[in-house]
Structure formats: C-alpha cells, structure tokens
C-alpha cells in the first residue's frame with residue numbers, strides 16, 4: 001500500500017511560534033506577554049467597525065484603495081509604494097515567498113522576532129541567524145559578513161523584538177553601504193511609533209534613498225488593532241507590484257480596512273497614547289535601574305530581562321502575581337509595558353529577584 005499523503009518533510013523541523021500567554025477563562029490578569037496596546041480602540045474606530053459589519057456579506061476592496069490612499073497621505077508617499085496585508089507578518093511571508101527559491105539564504109538577527117525563522121523556512125529558504133551583539137543590539141558588521149552569493153534578503157528589526165534596541169542611522173547607513181544592491185534589506189518597524197532616540201535610523205528616508213530597502217509596519221501595536229490584522233510594506237513600486245501579485249487575494253478584511261482608516265484619522269490620539277506608553281516605559285526603566293538591573297536600552301513598548309535559566313520560573317511567579325509575561329526558555333523574559341498596575345506588579349517581583357552575575361553583560 002502506498003504511504004498516506006504527508007506535507008513537506010521539513011515541516012517537522014519548523015520552530016514553533018509561541019503566542020504570549022492569555023489569562024485563563026474567568027481570571028483577571030495583566031496581559032504583558034504580546035506587546036499589545038493596553039488601550040482599547042477609540043469610539044470612532046469601534047463605530048466604523050460596527051457600521052462596516054452591515055456589509056459583511058460582500059468581499060472587501062481587494063486593492064484596499066481607501067486604506068492605501070490614507071497611508072500614502074499620512075506618509076507623503078506615492079500609493080504605488082505601499083502594499084498592505086493581513087498583518088505585517090503576512091506581508092513578510094509574501095516578501096520572502098516572492099524573493100526566494102529553495103537554496104536561497106536569508107540573514108537575520110537572533111534573538112529576534114520568532115516569526116522570522118518560521119517564515120524563512122516556509123518560504124523554502126535557508127535561514128542564517130546572526131547572534132545579537134552586546135546589550136541585545138544587532139551585530140550589523142557580522143550580518144553584512146554573513147551575506148554570500150546565495151543571500152536574497154537580510155532582516156533588520158528596529159526596535160528589536162524582544163530586546164527593544166534600535167539600529168542607529170549611522171549603523172544603518174554603513175550596513176547598507178556594505179550590502180550588495182541585489183540583496184533585499186527588510187527593516188521591520190513594528191514599534192517605530194514608540195522610538196524617541198533621535199539617533200535611530202530613519203526608515204522612511206532610507207527606503208526613499210536605497211532601492212533595496214523594504215519597510216514593514218503594522219497597525220497591531222501603536223494603533224492598537226492587533227485583533228484585526230493589518231500591516232503594510234513600503235518599497236519601490238516594482239517590488240510593491242510583485243507583492244500585490246503574490247499576496248493572498250482580499251488579504252486585508254473589510255473591518256480591518258475601515259478600522260485602520262478610522263485610526264489614521266485620529267493620529268493625534270494615537271500619538272497621545274504612544275506618548276503615555278513611552279512615559280510609563282521610562283518610569284519602569286528608571287525603577288529597574290534603581291533596583292540594580294541592567295536592561296538593554298529599549299525604544300519599544302516592552303523590555304528584556306536577562307534571566308537565563310530562571311526565565312520560566314520568573315514567568316510562572318509573575319503569573320501568580322497577576323501579570324502574564326513572555327519567557328524564552330533559557331534566555332530571558334520579555335515584558336510589555338501595559339497598565340501602570342500591571343507594570344508595577346512585575347516591578348515588584350523583579351526587585352525581589354536579583355540579576356545573576358552570569359546574566360550580566362560581559363565586557
């Protein structure tokens with residue numbers, strides 16, 4: 001008898017995407033495990049979604065023309081430079097599928113966003129992880145050195161999930177000068193709205209200047225629409241046409257399209273909420289330092305605790321104190337900035353734990 005159908009053999013070796021813990025049914029907890037916005041959508045966003053629900057028997061606008069136009073307007077860009085998708089992770093998957101054939105390599109920083117190695121492998125490419133440098137920062141010289149004639153793309157995550165560090169303008173420019181023009185540089189800016197460091201790389205300017213730069217952005221974090229799955233890429237028109245041609249048809253659903261447009265209409269509110277999160281971040285960072293902890297300089301809505309082998313135990317204790325955090329076994333714990341009380345619950349726990357000398361940055 002012929003063996004039963006199976007999917008690709010290599011799927012058995014796919015890394016598993018572990019979503020942030022959710023509170024058990026009926027239990028209240030601060031969810032600081034997925035870098036979500038702690039603020040619910042505004043009344044205007046909710047009413048746009050409710051109104052659009054009346055037409056759910058219809059397919060959405062496949063080109064998401066209204067949303068693309070609104071983004072183009074906000075960013076002062078030609079709409080031909082924007083491609084939207086079902087969350088920026090789906091846009092990244094489309095980029096990698098469109099860029100790579102089996103045997104191609106994709107260089108990426110590690111530790112970074114856990115979706116990267118999965119998306120690279122599913123696209124049929126070979127991932128080339130490059131360890132982060134001191135302080136949880138990208139090691140861009142090592143990433144440039146990892147490029148071979150098989151490399152099709154390099155992923156840069158700034159701010160980096162889960163360490164929160166940014167790549168500076170200077171670092172980004174020397175890196176781009178070292179990368180061959182035929183290699184795509186994907187800069188994932190999921191947390192760009194929380195960046196306050198003036199030295200951080202200006203992705204939009206770099207994407208305008210370098211033809212091989214593609215930016216990824218999302219409505220999931222600063223815009224607080226993680227549940228609706230809307231993300232986009234900014235790149236030169238030729239690449240955007242390729243993305244539109246290869247993306248899942250109707251990838252951005254009708255509710256996501258109207259919600260994102262409504263959120264774009266209240267940019268001031270979005271910025272005000274980001275500013276509150278950034279203020280909280282700075283307060284939490286100062287308390288951590290006061291308690292003797294060295295944490296990487298975060299420019300995002302989360303911070304990284306270098307807890308090594310104690311990571312899972314810490315996350316369990318945090319859950320007992322009512323705060324869900326994201327532990328990476330054997331490595332560290334990522335804590336999102338959320339409501340003040342939730343941040344304080346984690347801080348209270350952190351100050352009772354000591355940073356082990358072994359976990360301190362060497363050098």
Ligand SMILES: *Cc1c(COP(=O)(O)O)cnc(C)c1O
Nearest residue numbers: 087088089113161190218220231
């Ligand atoms: C959260 C996150 C995203 C956003 O993904 P969506 O699919 O748009 O929700 C993208 N990149 C990184 C690094 C993230 O942490």
